[in-house]
Amino acid sequence: MNSGTTTSLICPACGQAFLSMQQSMEGPVQCPHCAHHAPRNYFGTYAQVAAVAQVKRRTAQPYQLQPEYQPPPEAQPFPPDSSVHGPPGAWQAQVPPASIARQMLQPSQALQPVGAPPPALEEFAPPAHLRSSSWRNALIMLAFTAVCGITLWFWWDRVNAPAEQPGGISAAKAEVPSLPVPVQPQVARAQFPPPDTAAIAADAKALVTELFAADSAVRRAACIHEAEKFGAEIEALFGGGGAQKTELRLLARINGMPLLLPSGQPVPLFRLVTSTCANGALIRLEAGADGKRRIFWPLLYETHMAKLEAFSRQAADEPGWFHVGIRPSHGLDIPAELRPKYLTFDVQVAAGGEPHFVACVERETPLGRFLDRETDWGRAYLTRLLMRKLDIQADAPSFLVIDCEGAPER
Structure with a gap:
């Protein structure tokens, strides 16, 4: 082909x-x-x-x-x-x-295009917010220079400060008038030694036995501290004969040791149950001028005769003084809206704990601040309070504390 x-x-x-x-x-x-x-x-x-x-x-x-x-x-x-x-x-x-x-x-x-030279690489340009500004660098340098200058000036002023004249500060202080600072009165608590509870318990037993066995007012008065002030009450309670004579049922020491308010002295407390006081009256001993301990009559008489309970039933709104035992409480017996206003205490007037009373004192008063300062949680106190009935809706009979015996603030 x-x-x-x-x-x-x-x-x-x-x-x-x-x-x-x-x-x-x-x-x-x-x-x-x-x-x-x-x-x-x-x-x-x-x-x-x-x-x-x-x-x-x-x-x-x-x-x-x-x-x-x-x-x-x-x-x-x-x-x-x-x-x-x-x-x-x-x-x-x-x-x-x-x-x-x-x-x-x-x-x-198919034919492919002939290889062309690669495009020229573009120069990388950072974003505008990342670019350094000449003005910014200048401001930073200016601020740094100012800080260094101020620091140097303070150092130079401190090094070259004139020497202080002796007595200059004291003279200046002497010219300032001193203003009297109001001092809040406080009760200085004495440091009491721990009481001899065994000796006190033996004295209490001997005195109570003699009080119920005495057949004359003289023998009964020998058992009471300052008996000359309460002769009529002593004879009315223990001087009766026959069926009206009060008989002794129980004498026992109460656990714990309350403090006297406002002195803070610890005292042993005893429970006395008689034929006419089933709840038990409160007894404590008081040392006389001769150093002998005797029964403190006001506490025994008021708790045995339930004086505070009778006072709570009266319609009159007159205040009265009472020897009571108190303990700080949270005020759960009174309405919640009144708890910020009152400082509350559980009141004990019988060894058995019943009846139950609540003592209220206004917080923003001198007496309220005194009781708040002088009492501690978990502690029991023996004191004498001036109280009147408080007309509020509460779970227990409530009293308003007007005064506390021995308190410097009222």
């Missing part, structure tokens, strides 16, 4: 090369391998496939400038016979350019 009238084509379907006669681009061509039938311009030439391979190799190497690819000149086919295909000018006009032949290749064989 004459090579001048044939050309090597590549089948776009199977990729096999075969020889074909030279003809126009619109002429039909059939692949002898896979029988693919298509116009001539759908089949690529061998030279075009080689050019595609070279372009792929160049594009696989980035950032390297390659000279522009120049495809090799194709072998010009002999012009066909003018008697069959017409004049040569007409045949040459029908030959498509190389660009059209490239476009007819399959996508897998």
Whole structure:
């Protein structure tokens, strides 16, 4: 076969090369391998496939400038016979350019663009808020200089300060007038030695036994401290005979040791149960001028006769003095809205704990501040209070404390 009238084509379907006669681009061509039938311009030439391979190799190497690819000149086919295909000018006009032949290749064989030089790297510009300002640096330096200058000035002023004149400060202080500072009166608590409870208990037993066994007013008065003040009451309670005579049932010491208010002296306390006082009266001993201990009559008489209980039943609103035992409380027996106003105490007037009373004193008064300062939680106290009935809705009979015997503040 004459090579001048044939050309090597590549089948776009199977990729096999075969020889074909030279003809126009619109002429039909059939692949002898896979029988693919298509116009001539759908089949690529061998030279075009080689050019595609070279372009792929160049594009696989980035950032390297390659000279522009120049495809090799194709072998010009002999012009066909003018008697069959017409004049040569007409045949040459029908030959498509190389660009059209490239476009007819399959996508897998399409020409790729020649590798272009990489774009120039742009210089990184930081954001506006991160850029340092010359004004900012200048202000920082100015502030630093000012701080250093002020520090240096203080140091220089301190080092070169004039020496103080002796006696200058004392003279200046002497010119300041001294104002009297109000001193809040307080009760100075004496330091009492612990009482001899065994000796006091023995004295209490002997005195109570003698009081109930005495057959004369003189013998009974010998058992009472300052008996000359309470002779009538002593005889009315223990001087009766026959069926009216008060009989002794029990004498026992009460646990704990209350303090006398306001002195703070600890005293043992005893319970006395008689035929006319089942709850038990309160007894404590008091030392006289001769050093002997005797029964403190006001506490025994008021608790034995239940004077405070009788006072709570009276309709009159007059105040009265009473010897009582008190203990600080949270005021749960009175309404909640009154608790911030009053300082409250549980009142004990019988050894058995009943009846139960509540003593209230206004906090923002001298007496309220005194009792708040002189009493401690968990402590019991023996004192004498001036009280009147407090008309409030409470769970227990309540009294308003007006005065406390021996208190410097009222």
